[in-house]
Amino acid sequence: MLNISDVDIAAIASTVPADKINNFSLAESFGEAEVKKIIKNIGVETRRIANVTQTTSDFCYESAVRVIKSLEWEPESIGALIFVSQTPDYQLPATACVLQAKLGLSKKTIAFDVNLGCSGYVYGLYLAASLINSGVDRVLLLVGDTISKIVNKDDRSTSLLFGDAGTATALQKKTGKRLSFTLGSDGTGFEHIIAKDKSIQDNSERGMSSAYLAMDGGEVFQFTLAAVPEMLNSFMAELGVASEDINACIYHQANRFMLKHLSKKSGFTAEQVPLSIVEYGNTSSASIPLTLCSQNIVNTDAILMAGFGVGLSWGAVYADLSETALLAVVEV
Secondary structure, three states: OEEEEEEEEEEEEEEEOOOEEEHHHHHHHHOHHHHHHHHHHHOOOEEEOOOOOOOHHHHHHHHHHHHHHHHOOOHHHOOEEEEEOOOOOOOOOOHHHHHHHHOOOOOOOEEEEEOOOOOHHHHHHHHHHHHHHOOOOEEEEEEEEOHHHHOOOOOOOOOOOEOOEEEEEEEEEEEEEEEEEEEEEOHHHHHHEEEOOHHHHOHHHOOOOOOOEEEOHHHHHHHHHHHHHHHHHHHHHHHOOOHHHOOEEEEOOOOHHHHHHHHHHOOOOHHHOOOOHHHHOEOHHHHHHHHHHHOOOOOOOOEEEEEEEOOOEEEEEEEOOOOOEEOOOEEO
């Protein structure tokens, strides 16, 4: 377990595309019976999809503006900006640098990208908290993905699952607050969720991009059921808390069927596990903060957040969010 003291999550904001797709409307493409079966398993009824001109940074930017305004922070007071995404605006430069300029942050601001998906929010919180622990007073963590842009619309295993979103989380130094983490990875399973792009890897095939997302659902399911409950149960034991002591466990919104199994294995009730996947789909790295902002979570002083998937990688964080501003979800 990794503990970082005197760090507070001050505010979280989430932004989604205005364009909405109802999965039931895809019956013509895949057949009505098949679509109903898929929706029953994954739990996704509607998704928000970025239009051709919108990028991941657009949604993160809108979230960042609202967080900064809600906290009345001067942009110059933000010492670091971390951008976590697997769908950055460019191969290079770092999207964090683009956002630093767009938000009007100081030229002394530390800005960098992190290429992580499902576990990315938890990893991002750890990096942000570590920066504060090293002397940076305020950090802006921008996490999001537009996975719809790399999904093959003819692939029924992914085309009904993923949605787009961008989030902003503001962290600051605050005496008495603490974040506790557990993190891990197993790269031997890297091919189970992958988007290969031969045009980048091999000059002989430049222009012959095959960057569509590919996912081995069976392997991912087995990995998740084996790794995540063990991680969470061990983590809670180290923290000295039981499942009934947790106000809410915010899982990465992988799919509803999987989340039911995970909840059962860690002893959580349905009321303890809020879901945003029904309305927004699997929004990759953004799913945890989006769930926090979109669901009516009454008590937030004992919150567990767990991310897992692509990498393969996983992580969890235990936090007191009772003083955290959870801003309403906005569409753009």
